[in-house]
Amino acid sequence: MRDETKCLHEGYAPGNGEPGVMPIVQSTTYRFDTTERIGELFDLPTAHMYSRFSNPTVEAVEKKVTSLEGGVGAIATSSGQSASLLSILNICSSGDSFISTSTIYGGTVNLFAVTLKRYGIECIFVDPDADEEEIQNTIKPNTRAIFGETLANPALAVLDIEKFATIAHKNNVPLIIDNTFATPILCKPIAYGADIVVHSTSKYLDGHALQVGGIIVDSGKFNWSDGKFPEFTEPDQSYHGVIYTETFDTAAYIVKLRMQLMRDLGCYPAAHSAFLLNLGLETLPLRMERYCQNALKVAEYFKSSPKVESVLYPGLKDDKYYRAAKKYLPKGTSGVVCFTIKGGKETAAKFINGLKLACKEVHVADIRTCVLHPASGTHRQLTDEQLVAAGINPGLIRVSVGLENIDDIIEDIEQSFNNL
Ligand SMILES: *Cc1c(COP(=O)(O)O)cnc(C)c1O
Numbered sequence: 359m360r361d362e363t364k365c366l367h368e369g370y371a372p373g374n375g376e377p378g379v380m381p382i383v384q385s386t387t388y389r390f391d392t393t394e395r396i397g398e399l400f401d402l403p404t405a406h407m408y409s410r411f412s413n414p415t416v417e418a419v420e421k422k423v424t425s426l427e428g429g430v431g432a433i434a435t436s437s438g439q440s441a442s443l444l445s446i447l448n449i450c451s452s453g454d455s456f457i458s459t460s461t462i463y464g465g466t467v468n469l470f471a472v473t474l475k476r477y478g479i480e481c482i483f484v485d486p487d488a489d490e491e492e493i494q495n496t497i498k499p500n501t502r503a504i505f506g507e508t509l510a511n512p513a514l515a516v517l518d519i520e521k522f523a524t525i526a527h528k529n530n531v532p533l534i535i536d537n538t539f540a541t542p543i544l545c546k547p548i549a550y551g552a553d554i555v556v557h558s559t560s561k562y563l564d565g566h567a568l569q570v571g572g573i574i575v576d577s578g579k580f581n582w583s584d585g586k587f588p589e590f591t592e593p594d595q596s597y598h599g600v601i602y603t604e605t606f607d608t609a610a611y612i613v614k615l616r617m618q619l620m621r622d623l624g625c626y627p628a629a630h631s632a633f634l635l636n637l638g639l640e641t642l643p644l645r646m647e648r649y650c651q652n653a654l655k656v657a658e659y660f661k662s663s664p665k666v667e668s669v670l671y672p673g674l675k676d677d678k679y680y681r682a683a684k685k686y687l688p689k690g691t692s693g694v695v696c697f698t699i700k701g702g703k704e705t706a707a708k709f710i711n712g713l714k715l716a717c718k719e720v721h722v723a724d725i726r727t728c729v730l731h732p733a734s735g736t737h738r739q740l741t742d743e744q745l746v747a748a749g750i751n752p753g754l755i756r757v758s759v760g761l762e763n764i765d766d767i768i769e770d771i772e773q774s775f776n777n778l
Contacts, residue, residue, distance in 0.1 A: 361542070365640050371626065382415050383413055383415045386408065391688030411676045414631040417559055419636050420573065427548055427577075432576065434632060435573065437572050438463075438465075438558020438570060438572040439465055439496060439572070445556050449773060451479070451589075452479060454483070457482050458481050458484070459486035461515045462505070463510075465736070466536070467740060468488055468739055493522075494529075504521055504532075505609050511538065513670070514672055516679040516686055519533075526553070526568075532553035533554070533588070534553065535554070543646040544650070544687050548575075548757075553577050554575065554576060555575040556579065558572050560572075562642065562723040564638040571631055575612075576716050579607065582603050582610055591603050592695060599723070618642035649761070652764050653673070654691075666698070667700045669695065671691065693758060696754050697754070710774075715762065715770035716771070720736065722758040724757055727758065729756065733750060733753075757771075
């Protein structure tokens with residue numbers, strides 16, 4: 359199946375006379391005939407047991423996203439933040455470190471640089487455009503993973519995934535990619551060597567700004583058995599002595615994450631959220647196509663406007679990341695356009711307040727056009743130094759172009775420019 363077909367048919371195959379749409383299985387628990395059967399499930403989780411870590415409605419979405427990304431398994435989470443967190447905690451313990459590119463979502467910077475540090479896990483940030491040798495030099499004996507974003511929020515830097523995959527694999531550590539902005543419709547990081555893919559499904563995958571969620575997809579390709587990751591190859595005392603690589607083979611990472619971390623931390627989405635997410639996924643390919651078209655037109659409009667100092671959109675021919683985008687995002691460069699307005703921070707505020715159609719909200723990838731000033735919003739917790747490292751100018755405005763008629767979107771921007 360191609361993506362459009364997968365979005366409609368993967369994950370749920372109704373039997374004779376069953377509901378045509380995946381039902382919302384609103385149940386905490388599942389019943390079995392005997393206590394022995396329940397005992398068996400504690401040894402090998404082949405059925406749903408408890409909705410803190412698995413549920414049929416959520417599973418249908420997990421299967422759909424697994425298929426779209428080309429992985430062997432996935433686990434949904436209650437937010438994108440918990441997806442990023444668990445993707446690291448499944449590999450790193452206190453005393454370990456990992457590498458992340460500096461151009462990542464502000465919330466992830468905070469999670470990695472501040473919160474994980476308090477628990478003894480160190481994140482070393484690197485410039486995504488640094489050459490291989492420079493990145494290699496940041497790797498230490500306790501480095502356990504490399505993390506980056508396909509299309510960085512909001513610097514709109516396109517990651518050279520193959521470069522990072524090469525470095526990661528040379529050092530026998532997995533590459534984790536946050537694919538939120540690209541979605542599997544525009545880029546499939548596993549095809550370029552990523553081992554784990556995470557998403558905030560709150561963004562394009564849901565697409566309608568209905569519910570917060572995340573997902574982690576396992577490519578099944580990373581070799582955990584070379585001695586560097588004993589928690590995968592030695593008996594897990596918290597789980598009846600199971601050895602993940604032996605019992606679950608290529609799905610070791612994702613099963614371990616579900617059975618240890620989701621069991622213990624419980625940040626699993628509700629069935630109703632998964633049902634809504636599935637509705638969003640059904641139209642994802644169509645929506646992404648239009649987001650890309652509308653955003654390119656908005657980017658071109660900004661480019662031609664005398665009110666604008668600079669524009670970031672990798673779909674523009676003179677953008678720094680145009681060549682990388684041609685390779686990794688050949689179908690389009692998604693719906694977010696950033697620009698720096700002439701006149702700095704105050705003019706930026708005046709422009710945003712003058713918009714009539716575009717929503718002023720803390721969100722991105724909504725079906726409706728929305729705008730945000732990262733330096734005073736999503737990224738306000740960052741120091742000036744971190745802002746620069748994340749590629750964010752204080753006057754930068756992030757426009758998440760929606761699916762309204764393109765003429766209405768541009769007329770709204772134009773009228774606000776004219777009132778400055
Ligand atoms: C929003 C976002 C997150 C965090 O996701 P939540 O669902 O808000 O927790 C992580 N990464 C990227 C790229 C994001 O845009």
